[in-house]
Amino acid sequence: QVQLVESGGGLVQAGGSLRLSCAATGRTFNSTTLGWFRQAPGKEREFVAGIDWIGVVTDYADFVKGRFTISRDNAKRALYLQLNSLKPEDTAVYYCAGDQYVLVRNRNPSRYAYWGQGTQVTVSS
Numbered sequence: 001q002v003q004l005v006e007s008g009g010g011l012v013q014a015g016g017s018l019r020l021s022c023a024a025t026g027r028t029f030n031s032t033t034l035g036w037f038r039q040a041p042g043k044e045r046e047f048v049a050g051i052d053w054i055g056v057v058t059d060y061a062d063f064v065k066g067r068f069t070i071s072r073d074n075a076k077r078a079l080y081l082q083l084n085s086l087k088p089e090d091t092a093v094y095y096c097a098g099d100q101y102v103l104v105r106n107r108n109p110s111r112y113a114y115w116g117q118g119t120q121v122t123v124s125s
Contacts, residue, residue, distance in 0.1 A: 002026035002098050002114040004079075009094060009119030016086050016123070022079035022096035022116055030074045033102050036081045037109050038092035038121075047107035048094070049081060059105045086123045093118040 008020040020036070035050035049070035050059045058070055069082040079096050097112035 002029055002032055004096050004098060004114055004116035006094065006096050006116040006119040009121045011122045011124065012086055014086060014088055014123055014125050017082070017084045018086065018121060020081040020083065020094055020096075020119060020121075022081075024077045024079065024098070026114075028100055029077050029098070032098040032100050032114075033104050034070075034072060034079045034096065034098045035104075035112060036068075036070060036079075036094060036096055037112075038090075038094045039118075040092040043092075045095070045109045047109065050104045050107070051079070052104040057104050059107070061107070083121070086121075088123045088125045091121060091123050093120050095119075 003025045005023045031053050036048040037045050038048050039045040047061050051070045055072045067085045071080045095118045096116045098114040099112045102111045
């Protein structure tokens with residue numbers, strides 16, 4: 001069992017940056033694949049980035065295009081998402097998610113068992 005709590009969202013102008021954090025508790029964190037997803041109003045939840053349990057293998061959605069970076073610190077039980085060059089279309093609630101059995105390149109949100117409550121990112125034009 002893993003519990004996840006996101007933080008770091010906020011309001012930023014286009015072109016700006018934010019760093020999202022996800023704090024985790026639970027004994028299985030260090031063996032858990034982690035991911036970031038986002039959901040904009042009226043849209044389905046979509047994959048943003050994923051990282052394997054040791055932080056070596058990563059995967060990104062095409063729309064990231066080098067703007068976002070996912071990382072994790074197992075010693076601190078934390079997941080991060082650095083968002084740079086933000087665009088208004090990046091506005092959404094961002095969620096961290098985890099699962100012990102999903103492969104890092106599985107982008108289907110239904111395959112992730114653990115979810116945080118989400119943090120709002122709003123990018124103004």
